[in-house]
């Protein structure tokens with residue numbers, strides 16, 4: 245936690261939701277430490293072939309903009325209004341009813357009016373009116389219009405990177421305006437001027453170069469999984485044997501690389517490996533990992549439609565190269581939004597793959613008919629429903645669990661029941677957070693869409709406050725000590741959030757819980773869970 249971040253007990257006192265005294269257009273933007281991410285490294289911008297790569301610093305006055313930057317933005321705006329009908333509609337139809345105003349976690353956590361979704365969109369809409377509507381041109385500010393200036397550009401940059409594109413606001417808008425789409429559009433415009441943040445630009449460049457966001461090369465990716473093979477053997481007595489780049493395997497498995505490199509995602513990764521070993525032993529299912537298609541998360545989504553498309557294509561090219569039947573995807577957030585909402589019109593339909601059928605149960609995954617990509621929570625839920633897994637939920641008895649619906653799988657693909665079904669079958673203690681904070685109305689972790697950096701901790705703790713508050717409620721009421729989720733960004737973002745707001749609660753992925761409960765053929769009596777913690781009743785096993 246950065247030193248400058250206020251202590252949790254002082255944090256709440258600084259949030260002020262009262263209406264400001266000044267009209268929003270008159271409030272200058274102050275780019276404040278702890279509330280912004282560092283500028284994109286020019287090498288990464290260059291690597292992706294994006295324009296205007298250069299050194300610049302958000303807190304300096306001069307952003308080293310190209311001379312014709314206003315013209316670039318105007319033309320970029322115009323071109324996209326023609327290309328993306330939704331954006332044109334969203335620019336025109338907001339009636340400023342305010343239904344979305346208090347629905348954004350960043351507004352709730354900061355009290356900054358420009359974090360109200362209606363106002364965040366207005367930052368762009370005011371320039372749209374000025375440049376593209378007759379009334380705006382005629383009436384100017386009276387019509388809510390204003391010209392693009394360096395001050396407005398700073399405001400765009402600051403507030404478009406205080407939106408996690410989570411779409412919670414859209415659930416409450418009577419017109420279905422999706423402010424996340426406006427943010428995506430606005431960030432794409434900023435990229436025309438080389439104005440990205442490094443926690444996005446460098447992971448995107450790495451994904452493009454080596455296939456995963458940390459830039460890990462294929463042999464190192466394999467080495468990491470080999471470490472897990474040793475750990476699994478120590479815990480279970482079974483040596484699992486993952487396939488790498490195996491041509492002709494039944495299924496290609498792709499998960500976010502965060503699962504391979506960072507705790508607690510690593511335990512989910514071990515969970516996938518244990519599950520696949522079980523399925524191989526019992527049913528002969530042949531799953532392969534790819535050391536080249538080694539990233540499920542699509543960081544291009546936070547940059548531009550074009551980079552999103554380029555990264556999405558890599559997974560499908562790898563499936564084609566290996567000749568698998570279909571793709572199974574791990575616990576990821578933005579991968580699934582891209583797959584379900586964009587893949588078909590960007591790179592799909594993936595007609596060279598088969599329509600996914602679970603070879604063990606015969607279930608057809610109708611929702612994956614065109615994308616040919618099945619979420620592992622659906623896959624495991626289906627196996628459990630057909631009685632195909634041997635489970636001992638008591639092994640998770642020391643965990644009192646609640647479930648955080650990750651925004652993208654929940655709102656992006658409607659996956660609400662499958663993870664809950666899995667948890668209830670692999671563990672005995674499960675409690676829901678309040679209804680207006682879960683399922684379609686779930687609160688964001690506050691660090692999605694590329695904001696999971698170290699330098700913007702105050703922003704992240706503010707954005708995650710509503711989520712943490714709901715966890716605190718079930719912690720105090722039911723003794724919840726474990727927060728489960730199906731997203732790698734969540735597994736990275738929620739531990740510091742919990743440590744700050746509800747330190748008694750830990751974070752887990754779904755398949756960590758599954759693997760704790762799963763009984764492998766021939767395994768030794770387990771004394772610990774995947775984290776090396778004693779299983780319930782095994783506390784004295786070492787003595």
Ligand code: SF4
Pocket residue numbers: 347348349350359360361364406407408409410411412413414423424427688
């Ligand atoms: S998409 Fe999420 S973060 Fe962005 S304005 Fe809406 S609620 Fe806030």
Ligand code: SF4
Pocket residue numbers: 337338339340341342343344345361362416417418419420421
């Ligand atoms: S809820 Fe929709 S129409 Fe109402 S202010 Fe928000 S974006 Fe505009």
